[in-house]
Amino acid sequence: xxxxxxxxxxxxxxxxxxxxxxxxxxxxxxxxxxxxxxxxxxxxxxxxxxxxxxxxxxxxxxxxxxxxxxxxxxxxxxxxxxxxxxxxxxxxxxxxxxxxxxxxxxxxxxxxxxxxxxxxxxxxxxxxxxxxxxxxxxxxxxxxxxxxxxxxxxxxxxxxxxxxxxxxxxxxxxxxxxxxxxxxxxxxxxxxxxxxxxxxxx
Amino acid sequence: xxxxxxxxxxxxxxxxxxxxxxxxxxxxxxxxxxxxxxxxxxxxxxxxxxxxxxxxxxxxxxxxxxxxxxxxxxxxxxxxxxxxxxxxxxxxxxxxxxxxxxxxxxxxxxxxxxxxxxxxxxxxxxxxxxxxxxxxxxxxxxxxxxxxxxxxxxxxxxxxxxxxxxxxxxxxxxxxxxxxxxxxxxxxxxxxxxxxxxxxxxxxxxxxxxxxxxxxxxxxxxxxxxxxxxxxxxxxxxxxxxxxxxxxxxxxxxxxxxxxxxxxxxxxxxxxxxxxxxxxxxxxxxxxxxxxxxxxxxxxxxxxxxxxxxxxxxxxxxxxxxxxxxxxxxxxxxxxxxxxxxxxxxxxxxxxxxxxxxxxxxxxxxxxxxxxxxxxxxxxxxxxxxxxxxxxxxxxxxxxxxxxx
Numbered sequence: 273x274x275x276x277x278x279x280x281x282x283x284x285x286x287x288x289x290x291x292x293x294x295x296x297x298x299x300x301x302x303x304x305x306x307x308x309x310x311x312x313x314x315x316x317x318x319x320x321x322x323x324x325x326x327x328x329x330x331x332x333x334x335x336x337x338x339x340x341x342x343x344x345x346x347x348x349x350x351x352x353x354x355x356x357x358x359x360x361x362x363x364x365x366x367x368x369x370x371x372x373x374x375x376x377x378x379x380x381x382x383x384x385x386x387x388x389x390x391x392x393x394x395x396x397x398x399x400x401x402x403x404x405x406x407x408x409x410x411x412x413x414x415x416x417x418x419x420x421x422x423x424x425x426x427x428x429x430x431x432x433x434x435x436x437x438x439x440x441x442x443x444x445x446x447x448x449x450x451x452x453x454x455x456x457x458x459x460x461x462x463x464x465x466x467x468x469x470x471x472x473x474x
Numbered sequence: 475x476x477x478x479x480x481x482x483x484x485x486x487x488x489x490x491x492x493x494x495x496x497x498x499x500x501x502x503x504x505x506x507x508x509x510x511x512x513x514x515x516x517x518x519x520x521x522x523x524x525x526x527x528x529x530x531x532x533x534x535x536x537x538x539x540x541x542x543x544x545x546x547x548x549x550x551x552x553x554x555x556x557x558x559x560x561x562x563x564x565x566x567x568x569x570x571x572x573x574x575x576x577x578x579x580x581x582x583x584x585x586x587x588x589x590x591x592x593x594x595x596x597x598x599x600x601x602x603x604x605x606x607x608x609x610x611x612x613x614x615x616x617x618x619x620x621x622x623x624x625x626x627x628x629x630x631x632x633x634x635x636x637x638x639x640x641x642x643x644x645x646x647x648x649x650x651x652x653x654x655x656x657x658x659x660x661x662x663x664x665x666x667x668x669x670x671x672x673x674x675x676x677x678x679x680x681x682x683x684x685x686x687x688x689x690x691x692x693x694x695x696x697x698x699x700x701x702x703x704x705x706x707x708x709x710x711x712x713x714x715x716x717x718x719x720x721x722x723x724x725x726x727x728x729x730x731x732x733x734x735x736x737x738x739x740x741x742x743x744x745x746x747x748x749x750x751x752x753x754x755x756x757x758x759x760x761x762x763x764x765x766x767x768x769x770x771x772x773x774x775x776x777x778x779x780x781x782x783x784x785x786x787x788x789x790x791x792x793x794x795x796x797x798x799x800x801x802x803x804x805x806x807x808x809x810x811x812x813x814x815x816x817x818x819x820x821x822x823x824x825x826x827x828x829x830x831x832x833x834x835x836x837x838x839x840x841x842x843x844x845x846x847x848x849x850x851x852x853x854x855x856x857x858x859x860x861x862x863x864x865x866x867x868x869x870x871x872x873x874x875x876x877x878x879x
Binding site: 283284285312315316317318319320321349350351352353354355356358359361362365390394397398399400401403404 | 484485486515516517518519520521550551552553554555556557559560562563566591595598599601602604605
């Protein structure tokens with residue numbers, strides 16, 4: 273069974289993105305083991321002369337390394353991903369490279385009708401950068417709009433159509449992860465390149 | 475033109491900060507640029523609102539008071555640094571200092587890209603409705619190969635790059651002027667003189683127009699009187715002592731709160747003897763009630779308060795028209811702020827300068843003679859500032875004082 277890490281892209285106590293990931297964990301438990309990862313305790317990313325990386329980030333990196341794939345649920349703040357998620361991804365690419373060639377599925381929820389669409393498209397670009405170099409599942413979008421009304425009291429998605437779409441996407445992601453495992457010829461070189469990428473001053 | 479520069483980096487060393495500092499130095503004489511730091515801004519979190527912290531209030535005030543903002547962004551993972559995004563999140567949550575503000579984006583990076591992708595993301599972020607900045611279109615300043623770009627003094631080495639920067643900066647200054655002109659008109663219009671927004675200190679349940687507002691509001695709030703002590707910032711006085719002091723301060727003082735409600739004046743003279751003719755029954759009135767149906771006055775009051783509220787200026791002063799050789803009455807309006815820098819209303823005082831000037835001349839054995847070079851109107855010139863903007867400067871007008879009714 274595949275083991276996935278699900279990153280909650282919010283530091284808010286009440287987050288429908290967390291709810292979405294909790295739902296996925298429960299709903300797909302027969303197919304995959306999903307562990308939720310919180311980023312709210314990570315400090316704001318800062319470069320230092322000694323390239324210090326907080327222990328929480330090192331622990332997260334280990335978990336991501338050991339996983340078969342990562343699911344990220346992102347809110348949208350100002351047409352973009354929250355600073356707290358951006359900061360976590362910066363830590364997770366500062367001298368450590370757990371995302372290189374790692375299959376990633378992007379999801380997101382928002383109160384309005386757009387379902388964090390613009391944040392998700394920026395997140396794709398971010399994950400594609402040389403220091404992260406994740407393998408983002410192509411041609412797939414899961415945008416959960418009106419997320420405050422989307423769940424019932426048990427935390428299950430209410431709309432059958434939405435559930436069906438998520439089921440399909442998740443099955444595809446599992447396939448994508450399996451295929452991805454065979455696409456590892458350049459992995460060594462990719463890791464090397466990410467490590468060589470210079471952060472220094474900005 | 476007053477601009478602020480924000481370097482989007484909290485790294486100890488930052489080429490983008492160097493770039494901004496160079497721009498600030500290089501633009502001297504054309505624009506005054508203050509470079510702001512973002513190092514101490516806490517992580518944005520909806521569960522821990524720190525909008526009122528000094529660091530965020532300070533950034534907000536500086537941005538609001540500026541004619542434009544220059545942001546220099548590094549690029550992290552193809553996007554803006556989280557530290558910069560973090561600042562924008564705070565400044566688009568409960569407060570919106572970027573609203574309608576002209577912004578120019580610049581950036582530097584090690585390689586050839588010059589933060590091109592981060593700059594595009596930043597444009598999208600600044601366009602979001604909660605931020606609503608107005609970004610200079612069509613111009614990009616991307617400084618690639620930044621390690622080689624500066625000399626030991628922190629100056630850009632390449633003349634072509636400097637020329638290009640000059641052109642971009644000049645375009646931005648023109649752009650900012652135009653945008654601020656468009657914005658100026660509706661901005662102050664939003665000033666609500668009917669005091670309909672409830673603030674922390676608004677006394678609810680008493681009709682503002684009630685002539686006995688003071689007595690009723692005092693009862694409602696269990697306000698202390700007489701011999702009760704009040705601990706002040708630097709002293710302990712009874713309410714009576716406070717009154718004695720305020721009434722012997724040789725100025726007519728008025729407090730208008732941040733909701734534009736007239737809540738106090740130091741009533742030490744009969745109304746007819748006052749420079750600004752207030753009456754006890756007016757206390758508690760909204761500013762709209764104090765100035766009923768006088769559109770021109772209302773407009774000027776809104777402009778004055780808006781300038782003070784947004785930090786464009788801390789003090790507006792104006793002479794009262796009709797000043798003659800016998801008296802020279804001035805009205806001053808000063809913005810008040812709490813410890814965290816939040817706007818807390820207007821402290822207005824009125825004073826006749828003539829006796830003060832006479833006293834000064836007598837003491838120093840001098841006399842006044844006309845200045846042959848004076849180009850200003852002899853009576854209206856005292857408070858005119860040469861660099862004031864005519865479109866927002868309140869005109870001198872017999873009825874333009876916030877306290878006149």
